[in-house]
Amino acid sequence: MPSLQKAAFQLDERLARDTVLATVTGLCQLRVMKDGRWPWVMLVPQRGGVSETFELTPLDQTMLTFETNMVASALKKVTGAKKINVAAIGNIVSQLHVHIVARSEGDPNWPGPIWGFGSAEPRSETDMKDFIKALTEAL
Amino acid sequence: MPSLQKAAFQLDERLARDTVLATVTGLCQLRVMKDGRWPWVMLVPQRGGVSETFELTPLDQTMLTFETNMVASALKKVTGAKKINVAAIGNIVSQLHVHIVARSEGDPNWPGPIWGFGSAEPRSETDMKDFIKALTEAL
Numbered sequence: 001m002p003s004l005q006k007a008a009f010q011l012d013e014r015l016a017r018d019t020v021l022a023t024v025t026g027l028c029q030l031r032v033m034k035d036g037r038w039p040w041v042m043l044v045p046q047r048g049g050v051s052e053t054f055e056l057t058p059l060d061q062t063m064l065t066f067e068t069n070m071v072a073s074a075l076k077k078v079t080g081a082k083k084i085n086v087a088a089i090g091n092i093v094s095q096l097h098v099h100i101v102a103r104s105e106g107d108p109n110w111p112g113p114i115w116g117f118g119s120a121e122p123r124s125e126t127d128m129k130d131f132i133k134a135l136t137e138a139l
Numbered sequence: 140m141p142s143l144q145k146a147a148f149q150l151d152e153r154l155a156r157d158t159v160l161a162t163v164t165g166l167c168q169l170r171v172m173k174d175g176r177w178p179w180v181m182l183v184p185q186r187g188g189v190s191e192t193f194e195l196t197p198l199d200q201t202m203l204t205f206e207t208n209m210v211a212s213a214l215k216k217v218t219g220a221k222k223i224n225v226a227a228i229g230n231i232v233s234q235l236h237v238h239i240v241a242r243s244e245g246d247p248n249w250p251g252p253i254w255g256f257g258s259a260e261p262r263s264e265t266d267m268k269d270f271i272k273a274l275t276e277a278l
Binding site: 065076083111112 | 223233250
């Protein structure tokens, strides 16, 4: 029995501070980054004690893939982005979380990565509300 | 019929130049980066005309997930890394490719990302051969 995966899920404090809950996609919480420099969301599987995708059960791995691709496709649709970046990094926050980011030519640090670049810039409340509405409708 | 996915697969020239073929995992070529700063490999689905994971068929998406997690787990085993980073970025090379990187405290740019950081440093031929042997045996 993989006891690691039996720990209760509790959202990491830093993820909670940096993001806003948009919806629950099934396995995951879909959360939007407060940093408004890019359309940038995150899927957090609601499983405790998991930091690597391969630690999930095979069914959860498949669910995460399905939800990641569903969100990535919706994000591309609502933003018209040139490229969707998908990454599970977790060097700082070890709780498994998957970044899904819409990138466009000329955006901050294009075509470089968004991670570790510059400082967060807040989204307005209206902008956040509109973005969540558009994204969840496109799912 | 998704004609996009019917294009013949041909490895992108830059990916070919920067990597060495280790093996074929099923859907994907498993390739090792010549940059030796980190244990850094890449899965390239052998499908033409695909730049986003969600453009693959559902079966191919599942295969890619399975192969990604198999390689990530093997990479963790052979390196003893603290964290495995997995990312599909593709802002520069649009052909779909998934980075799988073993990260350890104190490695170059830890805990920042590896993408866009510094300049490549070559691996020795012996080191490359040993790494490929260890990794493929762990699959």
